[in-house]
Amino acid sequence: MKRPLILVTNDDGVTAPGIQSLVKMCQTIGEVIIVAPDSPQSGMGHAISISGPIRLRRSAAFSDLEAYECSGTPVDCVKLAKSVVLKGRTPDFCVSGINHGSNASINIIYSGTMSAAMEASLEGIPSIGFSLLDFSYSANFMQYQTHVLNLVNYGLEHGLKEGNLLNVNIPNIPAEEIKGIKICRQAEARWEEDYVEAEDPRGQKYYWLTGRFLDQDHDQDTDLWALENGYISVVPSMHDLTNYPAKEALIDMEKLM
Amino acid sequence: MKRPLILVTNDDGVTAPGIQSLVKMCQTIGEVIIVAPDSPQSGMGHAISISGPIRLRRSAAFSDLEAYECSGTPVDCVKLAKSVVLKGRTPDFCVSGINHGSNASINIIYSGTMSAAMEASLEGIPSIGFSLLDFSYSANFMQYQTHVLNLVNYGLEHGLKEGNLLNVNIPNIPAEEIKGIKICRQAEARWEEDYVEAEDPRGQKYYWLTGRFLDQDHDQDTDLWALENGYISVVPSMHDLTNYPAKEALIDMEKLM
Numbered sequence: 072m073k074r075p076l077i078l079v080t081n082d083d084g085v086t087a088p089g090i091q092s093l094v095k096m097c098q099t100i101g102e103v104i105i106v107a108p109d110s111p112q113s114g115m116g117h118a119i120s121i122s123g124p125i126r127l128r129r130s131a132a133f134s135d136l137e138a139y140e141c142s143g144t145p146v147d148c149v150k151l152a153k154s155v156v157l158k159g160r161t162p163d164f165c166v167s168g169i170n171h172g173s174n175a176s177i178n179i180i181y182s183g184t185m186s187a188a189m190e191a192s193l194e195g196i197p198s199i200g201f202s203l204l205d206f207s208y209s210a211n212f213m214q215y216q217t218h219v220l221n222l223v224n225y226g227l228e229h230g231l232k233e234g235n236l237l238n239v240n241i242p243n244i245p246a247e248e249i250k251g252i253k254i255c256r257q258a259e260a261r262w263e264e265d266y267v268e269a270e271d272p273r274g275q276k277y278y279w280l281t282g283r284f285l286d287q288d289h290d291q292d293t294d295l296w297a298l299e300n301g302y303i304s305v306v307p308s309m310h311d312l313t314n315y316p317a318k319e320a321l322i323d324m325e326k327l328m
Numbered sequence: 329m330k331r332p333l334i335l336v337t338n339d340d341g342v343t344a345p346g347i348q349s350l351v352k353m354c355q356t357i358g359e360v361i362i363v364a365p366d367s368p369q370s371g372m373g374h375a376i377s378i379s380g381p382i383r384l385r386r387s388a389a390f391s392d393l394e395a396y397e398c399s400g401t402p403v404d405c406v407k408l409a410k411s412v413v414l415k416g417r418t419p420d421f422c423v424s425g426i427n428h429g430s431n432a433s434i435n436i437i438y439s440g441t442m443s444a445a446m447e448a449s450l451e452g453i454p455s456i457g458f459s460l461l462d463f464s465y466s467a468n469f470m471q472y473q474t475h476v477l478n479l480v481n482y483g484l485e486h487g488l489k490e491g492n493l494l495n496v497n498i499p500n501i502p503a504e505e506i507k508g509i510k511i512c513r514q515a516e517a518r519w520e521e522d523y524v525e526a527e528d529p530r531g532q533k534y535y536w537l538t539g540r541f542l543d544q545d546h547d548q549d550t551d552l553w554a555l556e557n558g559y560i561s562v563v564p565s566m567h568d569l570t571n572y573p574a575k576e577a578l579i580d581m582e583k584l585m
Contacts, residue, residue, distance in 0.1 A: 117373030124534035234571035256570040277381035307574035313513040314491035317564035
């Protein structure tokens with residue numbers, strides 16, 4: 072059987088340890104092509120570069136591999152991969168990450184990692200965003216290789232169903248202590264922001280975002296519950312934001328004129 | 329009855345005609361506070377500024393009103409409005425826009441206008457993003473005042489149901505020709521990108537995103553159908569991206585270890 076073509080991207084940038092590890096893992100099962108941001112792009116959500124030019128260069132971050140770095144956002148990377156680098160050839164799979172830090176729950180909407188994966192899924196490419204709940208630069212990503220490849224291989228073999236997109240988070244515990252995989256829903260949570268207010272060297276005021284993550288969901292079918300209890304969380308995700316129950320409940324609005 | 333406090337924001341920037349019109353409309357029904365980007369932020373999706381400082385200044389773009397402009401993204405504007413400008417006081421309603429151009433269908437995920445509205449809805453603030461299918465700077469937004477205020481007043485009176493978020497698009501036809509309001513689902517569509525490749529004045533190659541919008545949905549319950557047929561489209565939207573049907577279909581993944 073022909074080895075699958077796997078597109079690898081991320082939001083922490085082409086030199087981040089997380090993508091280095093993910094590429095190593097994927098090389099064992101397929102042909103790998105890398106298009107990733109040339110600088111960190113965390114928190115970029117589904118941003119795209121429309122008002123300015125984007126640079127795309129061969130990257131030396133991965134010896135012997137076809138790798139590119141791009142000045143744009145994670146979503147730009149996927150678009151460029153498909154239409155410029157691969158000239159319309161469609162990858163068999165896309166993986167994004169491994170992100171340094173959680174993309175569970177509401178973090179999915181702020182996450183460049185997950186937005187890149189979603190962009191690939193929009194193009195019909197089965198796609199998984201991986202995140203490890205460890206911000207440390209020296210985190211040991213490689214220990215989770217079996218778990219990561221099990222999920223990718225499953226997706227390659229069976230597809231990922233309509234939606235074509237998984238949000239996978241790995242708890243910050245040694246691989247041998249992981250209890251298993253849980254298919255979850257996205258937990259209800261939000262960030263309570265708390266801006267640091269300070270003055271720059273020229274005496275001008277600035278604000279810098281910080282915040283506290285508030286888990287507002289105490290059910291046991293969520294990604295947050297799975298992660299807190301030693302499981303890898305897998306949330307099948309999608310780009311249709313329609314709130315179908317509200318659609319019925321608001322039908323009276325049609326009488327407004 | 330006390331006049332409601334309405335937070336107004338957008339992604340086209342504080343001086344865009346669309347937000348100027350939206351503010352004028354909202355002043356007729358409530359107390360208005362404005363926090364909007366100091367420059368255009370189209371296509372920013374749900375990006376937030378986490379790796380650098382944000383500036384927030386009083387804006388002269390709206391005489392006599394409490395208005396601020398911010399160097400960050402549309403989502404930053406909403407976060408700053410709530411925690412810095414209003415110091416935790418919660419607006420009764422948030423409106424974002426009026427966007428110059430469509431945010432129907434898949435455009436919602438790229439849209440700064442809709443991401444700002446979604447951020448407000450996450451905070452429990454009923455929120456509507458408005459867009460007009462007209463990119464022209466001189467578009468006549470004010471003609472749609474009755475339609476816009478009907479929707480805002482409905483939301484103020486009845487709430488917007490769980491989700492607290494509407495994606496409203498107005499077709500580019502004279503107000504008197506609008507046939508009515510349709511509560512819709514988000515149409516399936518995608519952008520087929522087509523990068524312009526060129527050289528800058530220093531001989532370095534760059535890419536610039538352009539593309540074609542591909543409607544892949546031919547049902548009559550979608551926002552694209554409504555707009556093409558002379559209706560204002562209203563899509564109740566939400567931040568839970570869980571693909572519930574796929575969640576059942578992928579349960580076998582739990583057996584992977």
